[in-house]
Amino acid sequence: MGQLPAQTVARPALVTGALLSVALTGCSALRMALNRDFDPPSVAVVDGRAESLTFEGVDLAFDVEVGNPNAVGIDVTGFDYHLEIGGERVVVGSSAETRPVAGGSTSRWTVPASLRFASLLSSVASLAGEDEATFLFECAVRLDVPFLGEISVPVTRLGALPLPKPPSISFDGVSLRSVSATAVDLLLKLRIDNPNGFLLRLDSLSYELGLRGDAWASASQDVGLELLGGVTTIAELPVRVGVRDIGAAALALVRAGGEIPLQLDGAMWLTAPLPQMPTAETAFSALAGTRP
Numbered sequence: 216m217g218q219l220p221a222q223t224v225a226r227p228a229l230v231t232g233a234l235l236s237v238a239l240t241g242c243s244a245l246r247m248a249l250n251r252d253f254d255p256p257s258v259a260v261v262d263g264r265a266e267s268l269t270f271e272g273v274d275l276a277f278d279v280e281v282g283n284p285n286a287v288g289i290d291v292t293g294f295d296y297h298l299e300i301g302g303e304r305v306v307v308g309s310s311a312e313t314r315p316v317a318g319g320s321t322s323r324w325t326v327p328a329s330l331r332f333a334s335l336l337s338s339v340a341s342l343a344g345e346d347e348a349t350f351l352f353e354c355a356v357r358l359d360v361p362f363l364g365e366i367s368v369p370v371t372r373l374g375a376l377p378l379p380k381p382p383s384i385s386f387d388g389v390s391l392r393s394v395s396a397t398a399v400d401l402l403l404k405l406r407i408d409n410p411n412g413f414l415l416r417l418d419s420l421s422y423e424l425g426l427r428g429d430a431w432a433s434a435s436q437d438v439g440l441e442l443l444g445g446v447t448t449i450a451e452l453p454v455r456v457g458v459r460d461i462g463a464a465a466l467a468l469v470r471a472g473g474e475i476p477l478q479l480d481g482a483m484w485l486t487a488p489l490p491q492m493p494t495a496e497t498a499f500s501a502l503a504g505t506r507p
Contacts, residue, residue, distance in 0.1 A: 382415060
């Protein structure tokens with residue numbers, strides 16, 4: 216789990232007269248409560264973190280805490296929340312669960328917020344080339360307070376959310392190294408694009424190579440290749456294919472230097488410099504009509 220850089224903003228963290236004057240259209244009720252020796256409870260977003268981060272999305276968690284400094288208990292009767300990015304509310308939720316807060320104690324609970332990056336980019340297209348996004352989490356906590364009844368206290372947390380994007384693989388060329396009675400040796404030249412502003416390390420990959428819909432060979436391989444941010448890296452992948460697997464028609468094309476509709480599918484395992492995502496896995500697919 217990784218901590219999200221954030222700034223908590225409670226508007227205000229304590230249930231003050233200024234807030235209640237908005238919520239209750241007047242602070243006479245608060246004065247009455249304070250005259251009866253009732254101190255305002257505290258409400259705050261005390262933590263925000265990424266529970267899980269992948270190239271597909273992120274699962275966030277925000278801890279909300281209510282403190283009751285009085286001898287008499289109060290109740291949290293529910294809350295409404297939303298996550299805002301780029302002026303758009305991308306996650307919205309609510310809860311009507313009641314949580315008692317005994318006198319002199321606190322109650323803390325976690326509010327989850329899951330976000331898929333494809334959905335986010337469709338809502339906020341300006342984030343497509345960004346490595347991170349600023350978010351605003353707001354939670355309006357409903358309290359049942361003696362002498363006042365139910366009040367709503369909004370608290371917020373500001374922070375920055377990483378937006379990692381998966382690298383892509385495409386063909387840059389194929390060369391024929393050798394042909395024997397039993398095997399064909401190919402050298403695949405691959406373009407690996409890292410669209411992020413930070414370095415990724417390609418630790419290993421697994422792949423399946425063949426004609427479209429007809430697999431010739433599959434393997435896993437350690438790579439250990441650094442992919443600089445915003446840069447295309449050219450990598451070479453030697454592949455041996457059995458003559459029996461390649462088929463007579465495809466073998467004739469290879470020998471004649473004809474165009475071969477190659478397909479390369481697989482998965483990459485990467486290391487990233489993100490505390491919320493130190494390692495990652497992503498699938499890839501590359502198609503090419505190429506002459507070896």
